[in-house]
Amino acid sequence: MASPSFLEMRSRNVVRILQAVRQQPGLSRAEVSRCCDLAKSTVSVIVDELVESTILQEIGSRESFRGRRPVGLIFNPSSRIVAGISLDHSRTEFVICDLDATVLAVRTKKHARRSSLQYSASTLLSELQRLLIEKKIDWTSVCGIGLAAPGPLSSGYVVTESGENLDYELFRTKLARECNCPVVVDSNTNMAALAESRTGAARDSEEALVIRLGHEVRSTLIIDHKQLKGAQGRAGELGHVSVPGLDERCRCGRRGCINAVASVDAVISLCRQQGTAVQDIEEVISAALRGDKKCQKVLSEAGRAVGFGIASCINVLAPPDVIVTGRLIAAGNMLLTPLHEAIEKYAVAESLRSCNLIFDDSQNHIEAIGASLAVLLQDDFLGHLVSSPASNLSIS
């Protein structure tokens, strides 16, 4: 059996070779050897294995004035897939991406709303398997799963169907064991921010604040494509900023938090308290669009509270880009008009003028897409591509 140090060195060499070929498609084995400063024999052994496992492809030899050029190498993004799963109290979203993060398939599964985050690893994997079968993708192609869950990460729990109360790390371990591939977990907000910073509205931004209007109102500050996580991953609890004039009680025990009127749960609950029978945020928005004055008022109050929160962020951080995402944005002007009014009222004018405010509802499944990206961006991801294909999956 190979020693750990040999495997580590080999893994590092695999990464260097794959990075070289991705950056310069068409390199020959000899050129890879020079480029990576590795012995030709080492490159040859690894490249043969990468070609055999279809991660690299050979492109035909070409004639040149010096004679036949050696066979070139290109990276094959279709050789494996990664999956992103977004967990919520009322829905699960699945996304399948290739190794270039191109989305190949998506699925949303709604279920009855649960007070706790209740999931079983095997149910999630069975659902993912159904999507793969539907898209004629083999299980053995899965080389990593990203999991987006309601944050913050340090206090998140999943209640499994058997009644176990697992923190996210334990649930991640259980899922990784069942699917026999690496699993990465982070909060829904951080996963959405990752997608925004890599493929979405913040992809060209060096500093951006991403605000997600979801289960709760949360934010992530991105600097040079890195997220500020804070102590124990608790940064970004924008929803617990108090708004002047608000008295509603928040689940944190205090009164007047943004979450108390603008989290998806609060919006649904406030509409119900006013006598409108709604099950989810889509029903709230539909009712408001049909002219339900009570739902319109709830959405308006949510917009005002979020606007105050955004103005506070602009005053403190002066971010050049603020990207607001999340399911609540679908309410349109019923939410956004009071939101803008609150920003104008509370933000310092000079900071507001230099802030590019973007409401991004263009990316569906953004949390699950971010979860896929989190897998692809793992430092050791490329190194494990050959050694750990998920070939031993046994999904019931």
Ligand SMILES: [Zn+2]
């Ligand atoms: Zn609170």
